[in-house]
Amino acid sequence: MSINKTSKIDILIKQLDLSEHIEQFKSFFARESSLYIEGDQELHFKYIKALDNLEFKAPPKVANFFNIKAHLKKRGVLNFEQIFEIVKVVRYFNYFKNQEFEGIIGKWMEKIEVHEKFVEVEKYFKVDGLFNENLDEMLFGLTKRIKEHKTNMNESMKRLMSSSKLSGYLVDTQIHLINNEEALLVRGGFNHVLKGAVVGRSSGGFFYVSPDIILKSKEQIRFIEQEKQAIFYTYAKEFSSVLSELLPFINFIDKEFTKFDNYQARVLFAKSKNLQLIKSSKNDSKIILKDFIHPALAKPKPLSVDFSKNILMITGVNAGGKTMLLKSILASAFMAKYIIPMALNEHKSHIGSFKTILSIIDDPQNVKNDISTFAGRMQEFSKIFEHKSALVGIDEIELGTDSDEAAALFKVILDDLIKRGQKVVVTTHHKRLAALMADRDDVELMAALYDEELRAPTYEFMQGIIGKSYAFETALRYGISNAIVSEAKNVYGDNSERLNLLIERGSELERELKQKHKKVDEKLKYLDAKELDLKAQIEKLRAELEKEKKELRFTYEIAIDEAKKAAKAGDTKAIHRAMSKANQNLPKNKTQPNLNSHVYKVGDFIKYRNNKGSIISIKDKKEALIEVGGMRLRVKTKDLKPTKNIYIKPQTTVKVNVEKKAGLKCDLHGMRAEEAEEALDKFLSDALLNGWDEVIIYHGIGTGKLSYAVKNFLKAHPRVKKFEDAPQHMGGFGAKVVSL
Template identity: 30%
Template sequence: MNEKVLATLEYNKIIEKLAHHASSEIGRRFAEDLKPSVRAEEVQLWLDETEEAAAVIRIKGNVPLDGIYDVRSHAKRAQIGGTLSGVELVRIASTIFASRQIRQFIEDVRSEGQVTLRILPEKTAVIPVLTDLEHKIKRTVDENGRVLDSASDELRHIRHGMRSAESRIRSKLESLTRGQNAQKMLSDAIVTIRNDRYVIPVKQEYRSHYGGIVHDQSSSGQTLFVEPASVVNVNNELRELTVKEQYEVEKILRELTMETAEHAPALFTMTKMLSEIDFIFTKGKFARSMNATKPIINEEGYIHYIQARHPLLPADEAVPSDIVIGKDYTAIVITGPNTGGKTVTLKTTGLSVLMAQSGLFIPAEDGSETAIFQSVFADIGDEQSIEQNLSTFSSHMVNISSILKEVTHESLVLFDELGSGTDPQEGSALAISILDDVIGRGARIIATTHYPELKAYGYNRNNVINASVEFDVETLSPTYRLLIGIPGRSNAFEISKRIGLNSAIIERARNMISADSHEVDNMIAALDASRRQAEKDAQDARDYLRDTEKLHRELQKEVIAYHEQKEKLEEKARAGAAEIIEKAKSEAEEVMRDLRALRLAGGANVKEHELIDARKRLEGAIPEQKEKKPAIEPAKRLWKPGDEVKVISFGQKGSIIEKAADDEWIVQMGIIKMKVAESDMQFIKSEKKKEPKPIATIRGKGHHVSPELDLRGERYEDALNRVEKYLDDALLAGYHQVSIIHGKGTGALMKGVRGYLTKHRMVKNIRFGEAGEGGLGVTVAELK
């Protein structure tokens, strides 16, 4: 793609925004090197990558891509015999850890099944596993690159000696700083370091008091930094231990570098794959930030952008427009006054094409389409060159001349203010001639101009259509909406009238305009008025439909709420009646006990048959509980998905979707899905469809049982109930082996089924299905 076009359309600014979303430096460099492709297969692959990344980001929010470094130079230096520093080794370990994180993350997302992934799992599968090297580095070097004491026994011993020596030195020197004459002889009561030796600041005149070695002095010469004689030997010991420590650290780093060198090829591969993965997610983040969508790539050479926005303008400022070219017409001529937004339309089209061919989503609505152009050309803006002594017109002609040498039928050409900068009559004629030449080659072209002569151009050519950018005369400002099919108007007279210019002057000016121009302007004005009215009517219809749908949803909610409240009240009434019944029974029993007690005590002459009669009278006083009797059908119906039914409690018609439980089905009523009992359904008619071929079953002991049980889509508790019943039937049928199909899904159903089978007394052994039996989605149980 021509570099000048990329600069003209400000493609570099898109790349800057894209690179800002990279998580690592290598991902950023990958983004900065991105250029549009002209190969359809490559563009489609890039867009598919972005689609997968955008889907993962939408579900998970963020991606674990922190801690990635470009470790290829470190691995290369290790290969040629160099010794890596602790910091370089830490970066290698961090990158290995990041690779494990992203590999596990992608695997988890894929296994959850919320989004279909193909490209990302393929890339993570290529990443080498270097966990052992990562752990060895982390056991040897801390996060700041310092070799740990535990890296070797020798280093631990050396550092223990160093800490002991330092402690003794500090103890002696601090005793000197706290001495009786310290305030007099020392410039400051501190212990410091000079030339890797511990010293104290002594005033010049008391130098001989402490003896030892002078390592430095202040700028004034009044303070000497002295290593007292009492600590010289211990400082020497510390120095020797320091040298030994450096040697041991170098030895440890050298050994670890040699091991790293063995994995250098794997580190090269790891870095490459991580940079590509980071770049893919960079594209996904960029798409989310712009609220962009994936364009559909077509091979017919047309563009159809739905509500496309300029990618570099803020979302709340950019005015969306529909841009269509390449089917019914191959050229759009946008006419109208300056500052109306014509140039924005050109750049929106050109940038969107470049973005799509770079594998980036475009700021447009879903369903937008674009073609793959082998070349994009643009002549936009004032390119006047003082150094070359070229005028604006000459500069444009130089650029257009170079464009015309390369244009083919697979090109997109964008001309801004074509023919401007010279005599209007000659400029418009030249513009028409250039347009004819480009259109004749079959290229797609969008041109802007303010020449009125080009308004008629779109009506006289088969492959050309006029367009304009809408202007609001009431507010005297452009709305920046592209109107395809309607040429632009200058609106000079209307604007002048609204700002107060004398009407007589305006009328004289109108009379100077030809009758043809008046007719054209009146036609354009009528078209514009008709368009506005059509848009208003369409918006009113959409508003009415939206209000109707909202009312419908609210009524459905109220119906559901009514029936829920009705059920709650009925349940409450039943509970109250049951409580009254129990209370009455208790009182009746208490009365019977009292009467029997009186009879036994001789206090009352009550016979047993009288007690029985009294009990019957008490039971007759108990309020009867009226139970709701289910609707009784003449015979048990075999319900099936697709049956049309009437839900009795709602009085609504619906269609059976699937079975929910033994006596319950999921029924679709309008936009609502509900669980309905069979007793609450009234059959209307069945769905007409071809009868499936019967599944072969194994006959045994009078039972007809399939050797397989399919639980996919079942709820956990219902599935286990079905397994329990199925095993009983299979045992009665004399099966020695059965297959339980539970699918993979989240794994919960699979674990529950396998756990139940393991504990079942009649299950001898279980295993996952072979490749031809369903793999991990099937458990095969061997029965006793």
């Protein structure tokens, strides 16, 4: 990012009162970074939201890798501090991988694989970044020798302090470290009993003396330290050589850590301040804020505003929060653009996308440059025309010139900005410009409210109206005398006040009329659409009805043809097979809801299909045992219909025995198998045509041949649901009860 661009962003941050908020946010970065994350913002936001759902510790503070990578590229030698900066990043990624997170974060961590050569380098560094001397035998021995010399030095110092000759000169019995030298604090005249170098003076005029007796040990320690430094340098060369070979890996983890640092800073900052993460929507430029709180306000009132149109014009009371509302709208767009956490209702808020955010807030008057307020404003406006798709905030738009002239000028300027695709927030104390712009559909009015009883602004806003400035009331509130304010009101005059009221009321009426027209148009549009939809449904139903009619007519004709063919065949079996086939071709009745709400009881006369009878017993109000035509049947109550108490004429049924007896039974005694099958086939066909669900067939026991033939015939018949031996009182093994 260029210096010029950074400077412009810093100026905007200051203008929008976001400096402290941004500084707090930056403190969560592990290393200094730009506010903007390079790349696909949609993808970045997915990672940020995924990270927001996880619990993890913050990364350590890390230096920038720019100089480190430059040294490695030139095959230079890094010091241990620089090497440890790389180690810290790799160790943090290893910690994060070990958490075994799922989703896109887990997949991201899987891509970070640490090279084995780097593991060999990393093991030499402790958690605090110090070199692990225990891994080198020579370093371990040298460190041990240094400890021995320091022990000897301490013992020598203790012997000196316990000496009776020196005790009269000692100020205290402590060993002081002055300018990295061990020293004793003594009084003047010490040189008679103590040989050494004065390394400092105390505030009381005493001397810090480093005794000669420990100089030998200190020289030996310095010599050993030099040996250690030579070994450290050898390791540094070796490590740097390995890291030079791993430069592609270092470039990779550096880039990944920069991304991760941007993500985690936003997540941890939001959690620490109870803020929300929201990004700008790239699909539109609407700004809808719900319960937004500007971070600079100590005791804020949550702000809600709908800025869906091109221009938002804020009018109303002085010191009522108009400027802060403007700053809040621009600040929310700025923070959403850079995905900086903020306080608002994220689920009910929406912030559009803007290529540039511009503000004209401060007074541009500059004595040094000999420029007036209005001239400075014109300079700033001229720069706005250079941009496209920008969000522009203008505080006190008419500042520095006559309000009537400014109203005409700025109306034309705003019209032109809208044509260029700009979105503009304006604050003004004067109603003239608001009245000129109020008739536009893409202009939203908003007024700061004033409490007439308390004579104070409420710091709340109402959309759709032009507000009064309450200049006289504000003057009184801030200490201007009553007499001066009263005189000012007289000078201002009633006519001017009436004119302002007329402007306000005229604008309100015009906007109300437009809104009513808009609602009526929307209602008519809705009704037209509803009418078209109903017409389409009617046509669809008609088409479906015609289709159903054609299908029924077609299946009916097929059924009739099959029946005719069956009748012409003459043979009973042929008729039966033809009727079965015709029944299969008939359209199946859809199950209809049971509309029969009649409550039946035992003894009621009922009609079942084409037969009449009476109820013998009822089970669970759903099933009934009925007697019709001398036969008892168990049926569902929904299939019954109530009928009057009339004489029930017994139905004639198929007569198949020699004696021509009628009933729901077929007696096959004395018949051969072939005769029995023919008689049985005719009997079942007649029973089906008469609508019987259950019949009984008598075949006797005898040799069993007739019983066997009846069983096989019933098994093969397509309309027989089941059959079983009759109860003992109805024939037992010599009869079959058949369900159709």
